[in-house]
Amino acid sequence: MPIIRTQPLTAADFAAYGDVLQATGDPDRVINAGFCGRWHDRARLDFGVDGRAGISIFDAQPRSLPYVCDLLERHPEGSQAFLPMHHNDWLVIVAPDAGGRPGQPHAFLAGPGQGINLFRGTWHGVLTPLHSPGLFAVVDRIGPTPNLEEYRLDPPLTVEA
């Protein structure tokens, strides 16, 4: 069974897959009489021609490492942002596309305060918090047509710390 190790989630390393949403570096604006920084419009949202943005809440069961991943999925009709409603680290598995199926997967360890926005069509694992509560706000495409492709990994992939 193939094994990969986690790597820290950085904007540079994640650039092919999506946006890292975090309050690092100088804010784009300082608002509320200096009490609040705003890192402005940091996600490249894309809901296709017939979709719109929606906010949903996900509550996922925490997992632990090593984690066995046997399924990747992608959403051909829209981007999908995961915003942790907690301040713990969590696991992000993604893969490039290789002719309509996932290429070599990568596992990123998102730190406290890091959300992501997956570009439309990015292969990714299911939501994998590593601590309780596994609560996330998800901003994704609400639309009239199917928006899910799945690819079963055979053999499965093991993600180690």
Place this chain on the structure above:
Amino acid sequence: MPIIRTQPLTAADFAAYGDVLQATGDPDRVINAGFCGRWHDRARLDFGVDGRAGISIFDAQPRSLPYVCDLLERHPEGSQAFLPMHHNDWLVIVAPDAGGRPGQPHAFLAGPGQGINLFRGTWHGVLTPLHSPGLFAVVDRIGPTPNLEEYRLDPPLTVEA
């Protein structure tokens, strides 16, 4: 100086101001082979005719109670959702409109796991976390025209626990 007390944040009590975004009650869908509940499309987003959705990250300085509030604001061109990137309580101050200015304010204590989506045009206080980190993901309107009205409270309002 007028004084108000906080009340728990419930969907019923907040109904005039916006949506409460939380994972309570049964999920609308169970996904990921049973590992994740999805409370689907829970925010009534509204970005007007010339706006679009954006995700920004806010980092606000924590406040404490009693809190003195001397300013309310509203966004005439779009809804604004606040999604805590932490699992602590935080303070939400809102007021109904009363002929173009704020009416009687209300203070809600949002609990861990509770986000909100303010309807377009809802009078509200600035972002007031009560603990560190004061990190929030904000889904609001990105657009070409001004989208802020402010109203100074004179005398200020004191919010007590």
